[in-house]
Amino acid sequence: MPITVGRTPYLSSEPMYFDMDKRGIGVVELPPNELTTAIAENQIQGGLVPLVDTFDLDDSMRVLGGFCLATVAQAGSVKLHSKLPITDLAGKTVAVPWESPTSVKLLQVLMELKHGVKPTAYVTGDEDHDARLLVGNMGLRHRRGLREHPHVYDLGEEWAQWTKLPFVYARWVVRNDVERQEALVLEDSLYTSLQDWADGLYRVKGPAIPLPIHPQEIHVYSQGLRYYIGRPEELAIAKFQEYIGQLA
Template identity: 30%
Template sequence: GRLDVALVPSIEYFRNPDWTIVSDACVACDGPVRSVKLYGRVPIEQIRTLALDEGSRTSAALVRILLKERFGLEPQLCPLPIGTSLEDSQVDAAMLIGDRAMLPMRDRYEFVWDLGQQWSRWTGLPFVFAMWIARSGVDLQGIDEALTAARDEGVARLAEIARHEAPGLGLSEDECLCYLRDNLDFQLHDRQRRGLQQFCELAARHRLAPAGVELAFYDQPTAR
């Protein structure tokens, strides 16, 4: 079946012109994110092969943009399936997301990039990983209020969420709470929107999304 409303990776939103952002709830960061990292076995200028965690399309686009824009690199890409260990791969560098990017690595690496931090330092803006999206023709009455209320309730219960989730992730309760409270940002305000717009334009420049996309927000309707 088809969903009317869903939490969607930002890169997929750019690729679907009939979708609209329907809430100021999102998943973003404004500085280090801790859960999206690039691990390099060689100096960054020498990267020729890059493995991309199959768990994130947006982060895969982000690392490709950063490498091309800042170093002129377009490495050969290969997938890193969920559940596959980075230590088992032979690539020059690999992008990991989620809890496995937050756990200690056995191997030593030439460098480790936190991609949220790299984006923020380069652009001066937050990075938005995912937003709530609705397809065209959906009755949006009450959607914004419901999603905002759900976001606010979750933010008010971060300590409880961290306590519940930590054991299954191999992280301490304090690590989980710090991540949710200090690294993630759940508000799609003006700076986040500007960061999203810049990512959209860069994705188009590198042919990772269509050109000429105009972001459409529930509170600022735009013909896309």
């Protein structure tokens, strides 16, 4: 029986799904914070889930190979837009996209441990705020800045400058009851999809999600993305877990 996997509706995850339709793999779009629950409840059988969710997976699922979503320096689509310098945000209010838990936790780590500031509250984008974290396609749409938010901080760049490491935002996870052959087909599809992207297929098809972004900008953006976990990514994951443990 064909499996169904989840994808986040972000341009950064698009390269992983090019080949799946040809393999008969079903794909449904879900926000990042709903993927792990959907897998646990067997609504879908796998997906690219937030890194923070993989730190405590239940017995029904496992990480799939070394597939991930990471950045080596600038994230490009994960930025804090602030009315004040980041060092002046102590006691202020920061709006965050709660549907992207890894990016929110990264922001907390950077603010509290790197810059030594703790906001009064983290709120939704609809509430009054002094700074706002934008991620994914929303981050790309406003990549050149937000009105009245002159201070912009790329979280991937902030992390890389601080740790000299890449940052891993998400990892592929599958259910343990997915048959071995189905898991192998999924892995092979991921490899093929990423190769098609690397070979420039996106230039022919264009992004599946309409964005006001030039193809050349997509190319530059994609050059900073990584989809396989190597030793630097392993070290980055361990360092991030360590820092999360230090948060008050």
